[in-house]
Amino acid sequence: MEKLQNKTILITGANRGIGKSLVKAALAKGAGKIYATSRGIKNLPDFGDDRVVPLEFDITDNNQIEYIAAKASDTQVLINNAGVLNPGTVLEGDMEGKQKDMEVNYFATINMMRAFAPILEKNTPARMVNIVSIAAYSPLPFIAGYAASKAALFSATQAVRIELAKKGITVHSVSPGAIDTDMNKGSEWEMPAPDGIAEIILSEVENGVLDIIPDDMGKGMYNSWREAPSNLAQTFHDMYHGEE
Numbered sequence: 001m002e003k004l005q006n007k008t009i010l011i012t013g014a015n016r017g018i019g020k021s022l023v024k025a026a027l028a029k030g031a032g033k034i035y036a037t038s039r040g041i042k043n044l045p046d047f048g049d050d051r052v053v054p055l056e057f058d059i060t061d062n063n064q065i066e067y068i069a070a071k072a073s074d075t076q077v078l079i080n081n082a083g084v085l086n087p088g089t090v091l092e093g094d095m096e097g098k099q100k101d102m103e104v105n106y107f108a109t110i111n112m113m114r115a116f117a118p119i120l121e122k123n124t125p126a127r128m129v130n131i132v133s134i135a136a137y138s139p140l141p142f143i144a145g146y147a148a149s150k151a152a153l154f155s156a157t158q159a160v161r162i163e164l165a166k167k168g169i170t171v172h173s174v175s176p177g178a179i180d181t182d183m184n185k186g187s188e189w190e191m192p193a194p195d196g197i198a199e200i201i202l203s204e205v206e207n208g209v210l211d212i213i214p215d216d217m218g219k220g221m222y223n224s225w226r227e228a229p230s231n232l233a234q235t236f237h238d239m240y241h242g243e244e
């Protein structure tokens with residue numbers, strides 16, 4: 001498979017967490033140019049490398065998608081990383097949060113895929129990398145809206161992979177377990193730091209792995225689900241009802 005060396009890469013949500021780590025990992029892999037986008041350009045760290053091109057970008061704004069697609073029309077690797085998580089169960093919590101999760105994690109990410117598919121096709125061999133979540137496989141009662149939005153994104157990722165298969169574009173899904181970023185602020189779980197995870201993600205992309213699970217927790221959850229989805233459901237049942 002093609003290496004990332006000298007490639008032009010666009011990463012959304014690059015100002016913190018996994019996105020920021022992906023920028024650093026892409027620099028270390030020898031990327032030629034990295035469009036590091038953030039909805040607040042002032043929030044982007046100084047990566048200290050002029051291969052990084054900072055761009056202000058909110059993925060939920062279709063006008064901005066059009067502008068960014070024109071600006072970054074040499075993109076060869078699109079990394080759809082931006083995402084949000086709003087807590088709430090199916091039966092409780094406000095519906096606004098669930099709509100927001102769907103708006104950002106699913107609909108806006110689909111709009112990104114639509115805008116960039118023709119660009120990637122022009123710049124083949126190309127890749128689309130969607131940061132999903134192991135929540136896509138998991139009945140997580142506390143964050144049910146987030147899990148549903150990631151299940152929807154996982155499904156869209158599998159479908160668009162087939163749609164783009166003959167166009168020189170490889171589509172990857174990335175489904176981490178819990179990683180130590182702001183998204184998990186306040187959690188007492190032991191979690192890996194995003195820098196190491198970003199390095200694994202990009203190495204797996206280079207290795208041509210289509211469905212990437214970059215961490216041990218994610219792998220454990222996936223294996224439990226693969227044995228029988230009810231096994232993983234039991235884990236969350238016990239957690240929800242305080243039986244472990």
Ligand SMILES: NC(=O)c1ccc[n+]([C@@H]2O[C@H](COP(=O)([O-])OP(=O)(O)OC[C@H]3O[C@@H](n4cnc5c(N)ncnc54)[C@H](OP(=O)(O)O)[C@@H]3O)[C@@H](O)[C@H]2O)c1
Pocket residue numbers: 012013014015016017018019038039040043057058059060081082083084104131132133134175176177178179180181182183184
């Ligand atoms: N951390 C985990 O345990 C974990 C596990 C599995 C999957 N993931 C996924 O990994 C991705 C990165 O998450 P993270 O853990 O790094 O979380 P994070 O630290 O909360 O970062 C989320 C990033 O997404 C950006 N973002 C949110 N809404 C946006 C929008 N409308 N337009 C543009 N950017 C937007 C945020 O920008 P602002 O700073 O402007 O808010 C921020 O840069 C997400 O898709 C998340 O679902 C995370």
